[in-house]
Amino acid sequence: MRRTWLIALPLTTAFLLAGCGGGGDPLDSGSGDTGxxxxxxxxxxxxxxxxxxxxxxxxxxxxxxxxxxxxxxxxxxxxxxxxxxxxxxxxxxxxxxxxxxxxxxxxxxxxxxxxxxxxxxxxxxxxxxxxxxxxxxxxxxxxxxxxxxxxxxKDALVVTGETAKELGLSSIADLKGKAGDLVLGGPPEFETRPNGVDGLKKVYGLEFKQFRSLAAGSNLTVQALKNGQVDAANIFTTDPAIEENGFVVLEDPESLFAxxxxxxxxxxxxxxxxxxxxxxxxxxxxxxxxxxxxxxxxxxxxxxxxxxxxxxxxxxx
Structure with a gap:
């Protein structure tokens, strides 16, 4: 039976959401019930x-x-x-x-x-x-x-240990003046959501060289970050890959990620x-x-x- 209430916000055409760990993600691909x-x-x-x-x-x-x-x-x-x-x-x-x-x-x-x-x-x-x-x-x-x-x-902006050391990164704010040379990876929605690419620009003044749409938090994202296909990625903080790969979670001093x-x-x-x-x-x-x-x-x-x-x-x- 159809509910009598309606979602107040229009639905987007993106059927992807970021997740922790391998497999598909809600900020990821898939337009319907794939399970x-x-x-x-x-x-x-x-x-x-x-x-x-x-x-x-x-x-x-x-x-x-x-x-x-x-x-x-x-x-x-x-x-x-x-x-x-x-x-x-x-x-x-x-x-x-x-x-x-x-x-x-x-x-x-x-x-x-x-x-x-x-x-x-x-x-x-x-x-x-x-x-x-x-x-x-x-x-x-x-x-x-x-x-x-x-x-x-929580959502997090993550880099490899090597990138953090090379660029002197410990917080998202440290990317100011450096993001223009870097490729950012994340789920499709991360490009348009208020706490994604738009939020990074509005809150931290960051504009990346390129945004690469990925199944954030999945094996693909981890491999892309490890292999240098992206320089920074949106990965959830409970993802075991962060510790396993020595990734660095950049601090969020302006609380972009609530x-x-x-x-x-x-x-x-x-x-x-x-x-x-x-x-x-x-x-x-x-x-x-x-x-x-x-x-x-x-x-x-x-x-x-x-x-x-x-x-x-x-x-x-």
């Missing part, structure tokens, strides 16, 4: 407590970390007696917001800063509390944000005490540290996100 439906992290569905469990279709953007988080949500909901089928690897924020609007999905793992900027390109808030408040203020009527987690995965706490974005139509309690428990258990470790399992070790999600839920909830 397909799957059971909720391989778990059996128990009877709903007091018959209130219901069904929640869990979606994800098309990058590994968001898929992992969706599997965690689905596993926790299933354990609580909620029928929680998944629709993974849908696409970018522009794409999965449309899925929430048309009712094909009910829930996605979100990032407060990215969502707030999507809903309000003129946002000036940077702290976790202010960013969350701004996002809530601008949400479409049919959507709700539940409890945020302390886990945070707080990015992970939070469930859900349709009000499916919220009930059982659903809310299960998802709040996930948020309470998630930390940046354990999320980063799970990304090592998924990206570096090649483990199935559903298996990693099940382990996390069994050990923490």
């Amino acid at each position: 397909g439906d799957s059971p909720a992290a391989g778990t059996a569905t128990a009877p709903a407590p007091d018959g209130e469990g219901g069904e929640v279709v869990v979606g994800s953007a098309n990058f590994p970390e968001n898929e992992l988080l969706a599997e965690i949500y689905a596993a926790a909901l299933s354990d609580a007696g909620v029928d929680a089928p998944t629709k993974l690897n849908i696409g970018s924020r522009e794409t999965y917001m449309a899925g929430l609007e048309d009712g094909s999905i009910d829930l996605v793992p979100e990032y407060t800063g990215g969502l707030a900027t999507y809903l309000n390109p003129d946002i000036t808030a940077t702290s976790s509390e202010e960013v969350l408040a701004d996002a809530k203020e601008n949400l479409p009527d049919g959507l709700q944000l539940l409890q945020i987690s302390q886990a945070e995965d 707080a990015q706490n992970i939070v469930p974005l859900i349709s009000k139509d499916v919220v009930n005490p059982t659903v809310e309690e299960a998802l709040d428990a996930v948020s309470a258990a998630l930390t940046t540290q354990n999320l980063t470790q799970m990304m090592v399992q998924v990206v570096s070790n090649g483990e199935d996100p559903a298996d990693v999600a099940r382990q996390f839920v069994d050990e923490n909830l």
Whole structure:
């Protein structure tokens, strides 16, 4: 059934979003559901407590970390007696917001800063509390944000250790007067979003020699940075490739990249005490540290996100 509310912002034609680790990304390529439906992290569905469990279709953007988080949500909901089928690897924020609007999905793992900027390109808030408040203020009527987690995965501008040493880079501000000779890599949306190329120019006065569209945070981005095909790249801070390759995350003294706490974005139509309690428990258990470790399992070790999600839920909830 189509939702009665409408997304206030026009949908862009870009179906890509940046992600952490290998595979596709929501700031990346793919115009639709490239993954397909799957059971909720391989778990059996128990009877709903007091018959209130219901069904929640869990979606994800098309990058590994968001898929992992969706599997965690689905596993926790299933354990609580909620029928929680998944629709993974849908696409970018522009794409999965449309899925929430048309009712094909009910829930996605979100990032407060990215969502707030999507809903309000003129946002000036940077702290976790202010960013969350701004996002809530601008949400479409049919959507709700539940409890945020302390886990945070931020956009970052990353260079190799060699580039940082050669150019004397420790912060984004250090690129002033040097960016004109450098190629910047990132997801297609990074070229036009307020905290992307436009933001780097507006906030830091940077104009790069070229922008190269990549599946940010994926293996392609990492290889492009390692091989010198790009000189700087937009990579998420929980990506294991940063530490594994000795990359340098440039500091962001002007807070171009706002707080990015992970939070469930859900349709009000499916919220009930059982659903809310299960998802709040996930948020309470998630930390940046354990999320980063799970990304090592998924990206570096090649483990199935559903298996990693099940382990996390069994050990923490």
